[in-house]
Amino acid sequence: MNEQEMKQLFSELLTTAAGMKASEVRADLESTLGAPNAAELLAGWEQENPGYFEVLAADPAALALQLKKFSENRKTAEELERLRMEAGEEVIRKVKETLKRVEKLRPPVETGSRARNGSEGGNRLLRNIIKSITNQ
Known part of the structure; x- marks a missing residue:
C-alpha cells in the first residue's frame, strides 16, 4: 500500500467516524430537545446545574448530551424510589404476617x-x- 492509498483510507475512516458521531449527536438532539417534556427536562437540569446553560447554549450537542444524561439519571432515581417503596411494603407485609403467627402462638x-x-x-x-x- 503506497502513501496515497493510506491517506485515502485514513480520510475515509475519518469521514465514516465523523458521520457516525454526527448521527449520534443528531439522535441525542432529537431524543432530548425534540421530546414532549423537553421544556420540563431543561428546567429541571437548569435547576440542578445553575449557570451551566449559558456555557452550553453555544454547543447544542453538549447540551443535548447533558440533558440525555440528566433524563437517564432522573429515570434511574424514579425507578430506585419505586423499588424502595415496594421493598418497604414487603417488609410491612412480612411484619404483619409475623405478628399474626405470634398471635396464633x-x-x-x-x-x-x-x-x-x-x-x-x-x-x-x-x-x-x-x-x-x-x-x-
Missing part, C-alpha cells in the same frame, strides 16, 4: 388461682411481650 388465657399462684411466670412474660408488640 399466644398461650390460652389462664384463670383462677393456678395462674396467679403457680409457677406460670413465663406465660405472663410471654403475654407481656406479645402485648407490647401488638400494642394491646
